[in-house]
Amino acid sequence: MIKPRTPPGVMxxxxxxxxxxxxxxxxxxxxxxxxxxxxxETPVMELSEVLLTKSGGETERQVYFVQSTGALGKAADAGQEGLPELALRFDLTVPLARYVAEHEHELAFPFRRYQMQRVYRGERAQRGRFREFYQCDIDVIGKDSLSVRFDAEIPAVIHAVFSELDIGAFTIQMNNRKLMRGFFEAQGVADGELQALVLREVDKLDKRGEDYVRETLAGEGFGLSAESIDSIMAFVKVRSTSHADALAQLDALGEGNEALREGVAELREVLELVRAIGVPESNYALNFSIARGLDYYTGTVYETTLDDYPQIGSICSGGRYENLASHYTKSKLPGVGISIGLTRLFWQLREAGLLAGASVSTVQALVTQMDAAHLPHCLSVASDLRRAGFNTEVVMEAGKLGRQFKYADRAGIRFVIVLGEDEIANGTVTVKDMRREDQFTINRHELVGALRVELAQAEALQGKHA
Amino acid sequence: MIKPRTPPGVMxxxxxxxxxxxxxxxxxxxxxxxxxxxxxETPVMELSEVLLTKSGGETERQVYFVQSTGALGKAADAGQEGLPELALRFDLTVPLARYVAEHEHELAFPFRRYQMQRVYRGERAQRGRFREFYQCDIDVIGKDSLSVRFDAEIPAVIHAVFSELDIGAFTIQMNNRKLMRGFFEAQGVADGELQALVLREVDKLDKRGEDYVRETLAGEGFGLSAESIDSIMAFVKVRSTSHADALAQLDALGEGNEALREGVAELREVLELVRAIGVPESNYALNFSIARGLDYYTGTVYETTLDDYPQIGSICSGGRYENLASHYTKSKLPGVGISIGLTRLFWQLREAGLLAGASVSTVQALVTQMDAAHLPHCLSVASDLRRAGFNTEVVMEAGKLGRQFKYADRAGIRFVIVLGEDEIANGTVTVKDMRREDQFTINRHELVGALRVELAQAEALQGKHA
Structure with a gap:
């Protein structure tokens, strides 16, 4: 006997x-x-040579390699650098790059794609860390160029998704890498790598406190003046409180250098269009501390946080990049996109008790059975319901009605259809609405209409998220 | 520069x-x-020890093993028999067995689950063979016992699925392993393994012809009498032509031995309930040649074929089994289920030119843009459409209207919304219906209603498959 269990790090x-x-x-x-x-959708396995274009890096150390039975032990048979020929994708961005480059001449640009699949990382086993998890990505990829206007659609999508997910108030925080670069250059931090290091230190503000960060930035390797540090500290604390305030915060940055001016102009255009699309101003804000992957993003960057659960961190992040697929094609393919790490988000929401409605089954109706001789009748009633679009389960083995009700209750099935001697004799059905704790008997041919009315009422009560 | 490409054997x-x-x-x-x-849903990776419970076998030789970077080269560190600790699932049945055994005390039985995920097999690379493919499975699992009545729901599900998939006339072919066993025992083929070998030979009827099969069954290892061979040949050719004919074919088998009687009684009950659920009799038939996996199925077995494309073979198969998870639990878990290998089916339908409607986009409306100054207006109209539930793309960079129409046409987008100077001045929109090659101008606030009417008409024309 083998103990049935999943590997660690999966949900x-x-x-x-x-x-x-x-x-x-x-x-x-x-x-x-x-x-x-x-x-x-792309295959979970990619050729290692194609997947691992960058050398070194944290991600590469976490790659899962794949070998068929025949290939095992034949290390000499493997691909470059002795690695197995196949590996599991660790994100959806590299497969996208490969896909767009491979099918470049068959796609219409700007190319808008979404992809929702699992990815794999050999993370250290740890609570809340997953080795297999869903990413839900969108990207718009341009050929040669892609207007900054596309950056304005992204917050509209984020807003639509999280409004309907209905997991509480959220804010889409925006920044712009050019604006940041311009600002840091003006503070004497001209080198890109040094900017990255400064930002990494600034990122520790919440954890280590202001004194620690100030000390580090004044110290070895940075040597920034107190004035510069003041400026940087003030800068990364900027959060806008409304649309007008966001524009005012941009104005307040002044003329500045070219990079800053470009970043400001881009953010201004994005903000105006985000408003035109109809995203409420309470759902977006400037946040000058947001940087994202510094070697990748080049313009607008996004993070999204739950207002009441900031400790969850960003639930949807992304930004604008210069060139998607330089490893695979000479074509310049700029893009903008975001990713939702749904496995982690789901886990966090469950931990925080925020998963409402988890007890509602996909099954909407249970047709009970009181006597084996009634089964053909029960099946026929169930067929009526299914034809009308109701997800319906039939109790196939007659048993105590009480047990059948209990099952429906535990399973979160809303409507229980009772077909007793009387009902069958009279051509009626008795419906018990488990949610409203209501019960009524109607003619069989009225059943579908009655359940539709009940559901429509429930949806009306729930508002638009039906 | 690395050539962007997928590994062989993926779609x-x-x-x-x-x-x-x-x-x-x-x-x-x-x-x-x-x-x-x-x-x-289950993780794509299972512990090798859990996944590979059976020794040997074709499947086991095709398993893909998984190793993280750190584990590579540390063969000594591996699991039993020196195999890597993790492997990719090769079907959804073994993970189901593991899942049900692992969560036995948290599930309600009979447990009905569906699972639609990709599975992995290191098949020989060959046209139409896939190393990664979708399986779409349903199973009902009982605890200790599961009434044969559940076997009758399976054809109803198959019927519902393939009716809505709308890929042509199909027949759900049914048989029963007990009936087969009883029949073969009566022909002097009492041994289970020998039955399997006879059936394997009979299975070659289409490919090798009757003479070849007769010769083999009379020859070494089988040594069947001419009379037995006649009986077997007649038996495996049985196909019913209607519900009444199916029952008559069962009657025609006579009293027989106990196994035969049991099989006949089960099939009879299944047939009656399949009719009661409302599956048209043109969609199901008896076929005594159908055996499926002989070491696994024990009762009802199913195959489904497209009437006009028999060469595609079974598009949905399965059956009844005695015990799902004997490797993981002492509980007896009988079940019945089917599987659709969607990747292969899709590939075959596409090869046969049967993929209708593939040119219809998920995008229903394209909002065009004639002048960059109009973009906020375009975005606002698009937001109206989206709020009403229409999948809507906005042309974000103004260009020639002709090119925008051409894009919609190629992409299979049905409605093109034109917002020119006149429309914007008059508060109207012009809608071009690309499918009906129709065009009309209406007030902006009438747009959502008008598109709804157009879609409703299209759905009414298409019938219920909207």
């Missing part, structure tokens, strides 16, 4: 949680499609 | 095909849920 769910997870995936997909993004 | 699709594929996944999932099956 496997029981059906009620899986239903909740699937609903989140559906909401994300529906909203990605709403904004005109097209579906793409 | 990667361009967006129009991916949309068609996704629609098939959606149809399958919707119908699985319609019958009360609950979603389950």
């Amino acid at each position: 496997e769910l029981l059906p009620p949680d899986q239903i909740a997870f699937q609903r989140m995936l559906d909401v994300i997909r529906r909203n990605y499609e709403r904004f005109g993004f097209l579906p793409v | 990667e699709l361009l967006p129009p095909d991916q949309i068609a594929f996704q629609r098939m996944l959606d149809v399958i999932r919707r119908n699985y849920e319609r019958f009360g099956f609950l979603p389950v």
Whole structure:
């Protein structure tokens, strides 16, 4: 006998949680499609040579390699540097780059794609860290160029997704890498790598406190003046409180150098269009401390946080990059995109008790069975319900009605259809609404209409998120 | 520069095909849920020790093993028999067995689950063979016992799925392993393994012809009498032509031995309930040649074929088994289930030119842009459409209107919304319906209603498959 268990670092769910997870995936997909993004799926295995274009780096050390039974032990048979030929994707960005470069002449640019698949990282085993997790990405890829206007659609998508996910108030925080670069250059931090190091120190503000960060920036390797440090500290604390305030914060930066002016102009255009699309100003803000991956993003950058749960960190991040696929094609492919790490988000929401509605089944109706002789009748009623679009389960083995009700209750099935002797004789059905704790008997041919009315009322009560 | 390419044996699709594929996944999932099956997803990686419970076998030789960078080269560090600790699932049945055994006390039985994920097999590279492919499975698992009545729901699910997939006439072919066993025992083929070998030979009827098969069954290792061979040949040719004929074919088998009687009684009950659920009799038939995996299935077995494309083979197969998870638990867990190998089916349908509607985008409306100054107006109109539930793309960089129309046409986007100087001045929009080659100008606030009417008309024309 082998002990049934999953490997460490994966999230496997029981059906009620899986239903909740699937609903989140559906909401994300529906909203990605709403904004005109097209579906793409790529194989989980990529050629190692194609996947591992960058040398070194944290990610590369966490790659999972794949070998078929036949290839095992034949290390000499492996690809470059003795690595196995195949590896599991560790994100959806490298596969996107490969996909766009490979199919460049078959795609229409700007190319908008969404991709929602699992990725793999050999992370250190740790609570809340996953070795297999869903990423839900959108990107718009231009050929040669891509207007900054596309950067304005991204917050609109984020807003649509998280409004419908209904997990509480959220703020889409925006910044611009050019603006940052311009600002830091003006403070005498001209070197890109040094900027990165300064930002990394500044990022420790919350954890280590202001004194620690000031000391570090004044010390060896940085040697910044007190004045510069003051400026930097003031800069990274900027958060806008409204649309008008965001514009005012940009104005307050003054003329500055070229990079700063470019960044300000870009953010200004993005902000105006975000408003034109209809994103409420309470849902977006400037935040000059946001940098994201410094070697990758070049313009607008986004992070999204839950207002009441800042400790969860960013639940949706991304930005603008210069060139997606320089390892695979000479074409210049700038893009802008975001990613939602759904496995981690789901885990965090569950930990925080924020997963409402997880107890509602995908099954909407349970047709009970009181006598084996009634089964054909039960099946026929269930077929009516299914044809009308209701997800319906039939109790296939007759048993005590009480047990059948208990099952429906535990499973989160809303409508229980009772077909007893009387009902069958009279051509009626008895419906018990488990949620409203209501019960009524109607003609069989009225059943579908009655359940539709009940559901419509429930949806009306719930508001638009039906 | 690295050549961007996928590994051999995977199917990667361009967006129009991916949309068609996704629609098939959606149809399958919707119908699985319609019958009360609950979603389950399992990790792609399982512990090798858990996954590879059977020794030897074709499948085991095709397993992909997984190792993180750190584990590479540390063969001594590996699991039992020197194999790496992790492996990719090669089907959804073993993970189901592990899942049910692991979560036995948290699940309600009979447990109905559906699972639609990719599986991995190190197949020989060959056209139409995939190393990564989707399986879409349903199973009902009982604890200790599971009534044969559940076997009757399976054809109803198959019928619902393939009716909505709308890929042509199909027949669900049914048989019963007990009936087969009883029949073969009566022919003097009492040994289970020998039955399997006879069936394997009979399975070559189409490919090698009757003479070849007769000769083999009379020859060494089988030594069957001419009479027995006649009986077997007649038996495996049985196909029913209607519900009544199916029952008559069962009657025609006579009293027989106990196994035969049991098999006949089960099939009879299944047939009656399949009819009660409302599956049209043209969609199911008896086929006594169908055996499926002989060491696994013990009762009802199913195969589904496209009437006009028999060469595609079975597009949905499965059956009843005695015990799902004997490697992981002492509990007896009988079940019944089916699997659709969607990647292969999609590939075959595409090869046969049967993928209708693949040119219809997920994007329903394209809002064009004639002048950069109009963009905020365009975005606002698009937001109206999205709020009303239309998947809408906005042309973000103004260009020639002709090019924008051409893009919509190629992309399969049905409605093109034109917002020119006149429209903006008059508060109107011009809608071009690319499918009906129709064009009309209406007030902006009438836009959502007008598109709804157009879509409703299209759906009414298409029938229920909207």
